[in-house]
Amino acid sequence: RILPRIAALGYNAVQMMAVMEHPYYGSFGYHISSFFAVSSRFGTPEELKRLIDVAHGLGLHVLLDLVHSHAVKNVNEGLNRFDGTDHQYFHAGARGYHTAWDSLLFDYSKYEVQRFLLSNVRYWLEEFRFDGFRFDGVTSMLYHDHGLAKTFTSYDDYFGGNVDADAVLYLQLANDVAHAVDARAVTIAEDVSGMPGVARPVAEGGLGFDYRLAMGVPDYWIKLLKEKRDEDWVLGEIYGTLLNRRFTEKHVGYAESHDQALVGDKTLTFRMMDQEMYWNMGNASRSQVIERGVALHKMIRLLTFSLAGEAYLNFMGNEFGHPEWVDFPREENGRSYQHARRQWSLADDPTLRYHGLNAFDQAMQQIDREFHVLCDHLIEQLALHEDTKQLVYRRGPLVFAFNFHPTNSYADLRIPVPDAADYRVILNTDDPPFGGQGRSPGGTLYPVQSVPMYGRNQSVQIYLPARSAQVLAPQS
Structure with missing residues (x-):
């Protein structure tokens, strides 16, 4: 039911999150325990294959959110102490533990770790016919300090002793394998550091990704909305920020990500309109808060779409300004499924502003279909x-x-x-x-x-x- 909506809006690809098996629902699929298993929460392997076939029939590419940056620390479900030691797949001791993520870190220097992860790349492409990957946590992989609380201000930050050369080599191998298995495969790096060459071919000394995420853009929009009234926005700063990238590397621009849509944060629309969305999103309602929020939502997305990259990403539901947040059943919310959904009916109701925002997103995508602006460097x-x-x-x-x-x-x-x-x-x-x-x-x-x-x-x-x-x- 959702794939036809995506195709009708004009998108040509779907990125699937939380596919690989993970024991804790509340990890949003990022604490992987079984790298070759489809999460049983959502269906069977055959049902996933059928979903991908349907997507292909609609002209949609399907990308897997691939988590090779860390693994769950659970002993019973995961790879931790698989042979009784802490260093069969991971770095031993403190180096093998990610303090911010409470998870374990692979030792990419080991051949068997490389074989395990590279075969995982091939497995998802061949067995399920995924069309590529969004590699999660690339910044964490690239640096010994994982880029935590670090500001990258010079080339010394990219090429000094802090760089994990084994992880660099693994990512080059992973991209080579992905493109060897399927020459049309698309790989995207989630890297916030801006390391040069991430999205350049391995033959040039790059990491081999096709795209990198323009991760600073959604952070910038949230910071701007938090700290300044839109009357005080500096347009030259906005324009410069959206263009702040290496044009020899392709980027995926986006105004907001799943992080803003998850519980504990706010989407752009909810941050701008908040509780007013519960009462005044009808077309007949007149609210200055809603008028402002709806107008800026479209303008922010059009700016980002047209300036921030050579591709454009949207988190499901944000195209029509979905209210509230996404949350999964966990102890803190009483194992509730109340927010583990998107309310698509809001976009279908022509009496609501959500319907108009959805129509705008469709029209915006049509611009690229007709004029190919995203691949135009001028x-x-x-x-x-x-x-x-x-x-x-x-x-x-x-x-x-x-x-x-x-x-x-x-x-x-x-x-x-x-x-x-x-x-x-x-x-x-x-x-x-x-x-x-x-x-x-x-x-x-x-x-x-x-x-x-x-x-x-x-x-x-x-x-x-x-x-x-x-x-x-x-x-x-």
């Missing part, structure tokens, strides 16, 4: 006005215009455009079908004018309402 700033809260840039042939001012709308706003052509609005965050106020008509055509501006020979004049954004396409 990104240029066209205009930036901190005082009036306007940001305009291009990616590929498209122009993205944002007005973050909370109250001021701008009529006949002149902006430079890269091509001597008329421009049509192909996406407008303020359109009523997207939960907007409808202050500017969708599909508006802006005629090009031979008025130079900011180094461009031509410009157009647009109407850009407060807290809204438009995407413009040149008309041939």
